[in-house]
Amino acid sequence: MSLLEKFLDLPFEEVIGDRFGRYSKYIIQDRALPDARDGLKPVQRRILYAMYKEGNTADKPFRKSAKTVGNVIGNYHPHGDSSVYDAMVRMSQEWKLRNVLIEMHGNNGSIDGDPQAAMRYTEARLSKIAAELLRDIDKDTVFFIPNFDDSDEEPTVLPSRFPNLLVNGSTGISAGYATEIPPHHLGEVIDAVIMLMEHPEATVDELMTVMKGPDFPTGGIIQGIEGIKQAYETGKGKIVIRSKTSFEVMKGGREQIIVSEIPYEVNKANLVRKIDELRVDRKVEGIAEVRDETDRTGLRIVIDLKKDADAGGVLAYLFKNTDLQISYNFNMVAIANKQPKLMNLMHLLNAYIEHQKQVVKKRTQFDLAKAEDRLHVVAGLIRAMSILDEVISTIRASKDKGDAKQNLVKSFDFTDRQAEAIVTLQLYRLTNTDVTQLEKEARELEKTIHKLEAILASEQKLLSVIKNELEEIKATYADKRRSEIQAEIEEIKINLEVMVPSEDVIVTVTRDGYIKRTSIRSYSASSNDEVGKKEEDVLLEQLESNTTETLLLFTNKGNYLYLPVHELPDIKWKDMGQHIANIIPIDKAERILKAYSIKDFNLPDTYLLFCSKQGMVKRSLLSEYKVQRYSKPMVATKLKEDDEVLSVHLISGEKEIILITHQALALRYSVDEISIVGQKAAGVKGINLKDEDYVVACLVIDVPSQMKELELLTHRQGVKKVLLQQIEITSRAKRGVKLIKELKSNPHRVVEVKEHHHDREK
Secondary structure, three states: OOOOOOOOOOOHHHHHHHHHHHHHHHHHHHHHOOEOOOOOOHHHHHHHHHHHHOOOOOOOOOEEHHHHHHHHHHHOOOOOHHHHHHHHHHOOOOOOOOOOOEEEEOOOOOOOOOOOOOOOOOEEEEOHHHHHHHOOOOOOOOOEEEOOOOOOEEEOOOOOOOOHHHHHOEEEEOOOOEEEEOOEOHHHHHHHHHHHHHOOOOOHHHHOOOOOOEOOOOOOEEEOHHHHHHHHHHOEEEEEEEOEEEEEEOHHHOEEEEEEEOOOOOOHHHHHHHHHHHHHOOOOOOEEEEEEOOEOOEOOEEEEEOOOOOHHHHHHHHHHHOOOEEEEEEEOEEEEOOEEEEOOHHHHHHHHHHHHHHHHHHHHHHHHHHHHHHHHHHHHHHHHHHOHHHHHHHHHOOOOHHHHHHHHHHHHOOOHHHHHHHHOOOHHHOOHHHHHHHHHHHHHHHHHHHHHHHHHHOHHHHHHHHHHHHHHHHHHHOOOOOOEEEOOOOOOOOOHHHHOOOOEEEEEEEOOOEEEEEEHHHHHHOOOOOOOOOOOOOEEEEEEEEOOOEEEEEEOOOEEEEEEHHHOOEOOOOOOOEEHHHOOOOOOOOOEEEEEEEOOOOOOOEEEEEEEOOOEEEEEEHHHHOOOOOOOOEEOOEOOOOOOEEEEEEEEOOEEEEEEEOOOEEEEEEHHHOOEOOOOOEOEEOOOOOOOOOEEEEEEEEOOOOOEEEEEEEOOOOEEEEEHHHOOEOOOOOOOEEOOOOOOOOOOOEEEEEEEEOOOOO
16 A cells, blocks of 8 residues: 555545535535625626726727636636636626626627527627726725635625625525525615615615615516515515516507516526417417517517407416516525625615725725825925935935935935935926925825825714715616516406307216217217217216306215316217316215306305215305316315215205105205305204114205105105105204104115106196
């Protein structure tokens, strides 16, 4: 074994934990999250600084992007060139940043998600506003650290003369942390900073009077002031961003939907493709054509509608089902004091204000030292002018420059700094005019020093300097707000007719669970033929319906299936339907008892009445059974383990119920005796059953009822007719009246009950 090799016996978990911990710390602090002070990630900061140092600024010509990428990789950021170039391109994309930091010539991508041209083809330079991030960086305003190979130095943060983090936002994912900070309006953020400096106790509500909310570069409509307020108070909040749309009427009365602004970070090409797919798949009715007419004048998506299409309904559907409207979640995480932190608006603004205090204080100290040094030199030059002949004689008598400096210091008490300035003074400056200028400069320097000392001595004056500089930036760079803010998130209500073409159909359901819808055309052409089904199967329901209606199927297990009619398989009358288990999975032992086609779930005074074998009854509003998700059976009524639903009735108005048991007992009472309960609730006792007795029929009759008679069929093939009048109206949960005389041996037991109209005149 080589002497250089060294093996450590360490637990695997410890090694992996240590390495991942280091990696996590690196990507959190030095890659994915922005600094709360200048709003930049390290790669962005390095790109801007490298361009500034190379003189690639807004007042100079553009330079090849590859040159900048090379400088950044070689001097500050030893990573892949694509990661640096991608970051550089993003800072130039006006649909990503509210105020772009890099100007780029050439293809820098598009809002359609097109890739940028290679860096050898594009040219770039810093934007004018980016210069404000870097201004005064040479005045010891920020800390510098050695670069990766100790060959140069790089700043840990930029002076950032405007609050870049809030203005341009940030997005990033690291280990255990993610950040999503939206862009804001430059003028509004500056106003909020100034308000907080003037009133440190200002509340979020007060700040929101000047800083309304995000302002996305792509515009759009922001809905939900409560979400904005929550985000500003906690760092997390949710808003909705909606496209800006309008309606235009074409020739012939047809309408167009015009989309002029789309939500932030939505890919326009994918959005147009999705809308067109909905048209092709006929998920939404009424769209004739979708076109992208975007050009240099601005974004424009045109949705041509068919004649008589519901423009508002189509738009509502598109808001709900495409990225024409999206949710945006604030997650304002940034690096503060070298640690990742979820920050509210106060934290972010105060971090920026504290940073600016430090920057302006250090800049003032730098300028003060420079002014004092210059004043010292000027004072020496003025004094030298007053004894010019002696000074010249001394210099002429000296051996060299160094000797001359020493002689001046020794003979006239000049300092080394003053002596250096005197010996390097050019002859043409030895005029009366120059003396006057030096005296004038000395007076100006004294004023400057006094002003700078006052700033350092007073917190208020320091804040005043910051305020004035911010207002200057606002006046120079602020433009109009692009995003409109609406207080409430509008609830999207989709008209079913927009999604589904209205068509009258026949719906059939068989006892064995085969279901289909058939067009009136197919039904009419086959009206003399029997419906397609298995030989031993029986047609349970044949309903006249419409594709805009909803089918409710009720089972013996107390469940119900919710099926929009347009989603039923469209099958010819002669062909067998599709088994319900292929549409919604149900238990093998579950049987369909009843089906209703519902047009309006909100009909007043409309109920579903359930009767069970063990004599339980339940009444619920029909509206309780409307749902949004229907991928599985849902509870229609709660049952005991050994009970099952006997019948389901859709009722409205005044009704009576008759329960008839196996032992030929009948109970009749008003439906109003049954209290209204919720969808998932259990029923109440409808009849008081004897041991081993159970309900065989549940009949619902109108009030006032037509004269009816009941026909009881028994297990001994006996038939007995009973006039309705013979069953007295009583109240719920009683034993009921006996309809068939009880025999001592083999008494008749009811197995089926039939209703018959009875006309007394016959």
